[in-house]
Amino acid sequence: MSVAPEISSNLRRVDYEGRTIWLLGTAHVSSESVSEVQRAIAELKPDAVCIELCQSRYDALTDPERWQKLDIFKVFREGKALFLLANLAIGAYQRRIGKELGVEPGAELIAAAEAAKEVNAAISLVDRDIHITLKRTWSTIGFRQKMTLLGAILESLVVTESVSAEQIEQLKDGGDLPDMMEAFATALPEVTEPLIFERDRYMVDKIRDTPGQTIVAVVGAAHVPGMLKNFETKVDREALERIPPPSPWLGALKWVIPAVILGAFY
Numbered sequence: 001m002s003v004a005p006e007i008s009s010n011l012r013r014v015d016y017e018g019r020t021i022w023l024l025g026t027a028h029v030s031s032e033s034v035s036e037v038q039r040a041i042a043e044l045k046p047d048a049v050c051i052e053l054c055q056s057r058y059d060a061l062t063d064p065e066r067w068q069k070l071d072i073f074k075v076f077r078e079g080k081a082l083f084l085l086a087n088l089a090i091g092a093y094q095r096r097i098g099k100e101l102g103v104e105p106g107a108e109l110i111a112a113a114e115a116a117k118e119v120n121a122a123i124s125l126v127d128r129d130i131h132i133t134l135k136r137t138w139s140t141i142g143f144r145q146k147m148t149l150l151g152a153i154l155e156s157l158v159v160t161e162s163v164s165a166e167q168i169e170q171l172k173d174g175g176d177l178p179d180m181m182e183a184f185a186t187a188l189p190e191v192t193e194p195l196i197f198e199r200d201r202y203m204v205d206k207i208r209d210t211p212g213q214t215i216v217a218v219v220g221a222a223h224v225p226g227m228l229k230n231f232e233t234k235v236d237r238e239a240l241e242r243i244p245p246p247s248p249w250l251g252a253l254k255w256v257i258p259a260v261i262l263g264a265f266y
Contacts, residue, residue, distance in 0.1 A: 007043055008036040012224060014231055020214045021207060022046070023228065025221030026108045033108040037218055041115035047212030049116035050126045051109050052203065052219040058113075058125055061106045112218040126206035126217070128199055132241055136194040139244040145190060198240050200226030205235035 014021045024040050026033035041049060053061070116123045204227050207217050219227065 007040050010036060010221065010224075011040055012228060014228065016208065016231055019212070021231075022214075022216045023224050024216060024218050025224040026218060027221060031107075034111045037108045037111045038115050041112065041119060041121070041216055044214060044216055045119045046116075046121050046214040046216040048122040048124055048210045048215045049112055050124045050203075050207045050210055050215060050217035050219075051112050052127050052217075052223065053106075053109055053125045054127045054129045055125055056130050057106075057127070058109075061110055109218060112216075121216075122210075122212065124206065124210045126203045126210070128202045128240065132243060133194060133199065135243050136198070137191045140194055141190050196222065197226055199223065201230050201233065201235045202237060202240050203227060204230045204233070205237050 008024060010025045012023045012025070014023065022040065022044060024037060026037065051058075113123050200223050203217070203219060203223065207215060208231070217227075
């Protein structure tokens with residue numbers, strides 16, 4: 001592994017089976033991360049750019065009118081209420097920071113896709129579907145922890161604590177400002193495996209399967225250490241995509257979560 005400081009101190013090189021893979025760790029609300037992504041892709045001119053997004057999250061970032069078209073009752077019927085609630089929380093958290101800093105949430109991920117098109121690189125969305133991640137996370141915790149997690153989500157929707165640009169940049173250097181998913185993992189250690197570590201392995205395997213001699217992967221900085229450890233690890237992606245059976249607490253919560261979501265919209 002090596003670093004390319006002339007491009008970015010957050011860029012890590014992995015030589016894998018005769019190919020060169022660059023991992024670029026970013027903060028999801030950072031103007032500097034946007035510049036680093038654009039600079040890295042323009043200078044390295046990769047064959048492919050891998051992005052820490054699934055199709056659902058990519059669609060959410062690229063469709064600014066998604067809330068106007070949302071059928072909330074259809075969401076409940078399809079069992080996606082937890083996804084919607086988490087998406088509201090993550091969006092609120094990142095929008096609050098982005099408003100202070102003048103940066104749209106996920107701007108560096110969209111910048112990666114646009115920069116890839118400029119150098120004719122293939123685009124690969126390498127993150128696990130967020131519905132699967134949330135359902136696997138939800139299944140690992142008991143009723144009390146579920147209540148704690150819902151409380152953390154609610155708090156993220158209403159907290160007004162100010163965040164500086166310097167704190168945002170510290171995120172990429174292992175600083176003490178976690179993004180929403182890392183914050184949940186810190187509050188509830190039980191969810192670290194499905195929320196963070198499983199995704200580290202999943203994204204590594206998707207990157208390894210991406211065609212191309214030179215690849216740039218744009219991921220949240222919190223994932224880089226775990227991903228670097230797993231490049232020689234065999235990964236069973238089918239097992240990581242398996243949705244556990246419904247929790248026995250699900251019936252008790254099926255009306256709580258929609259109520260919380262409606263309150264969040266209000």
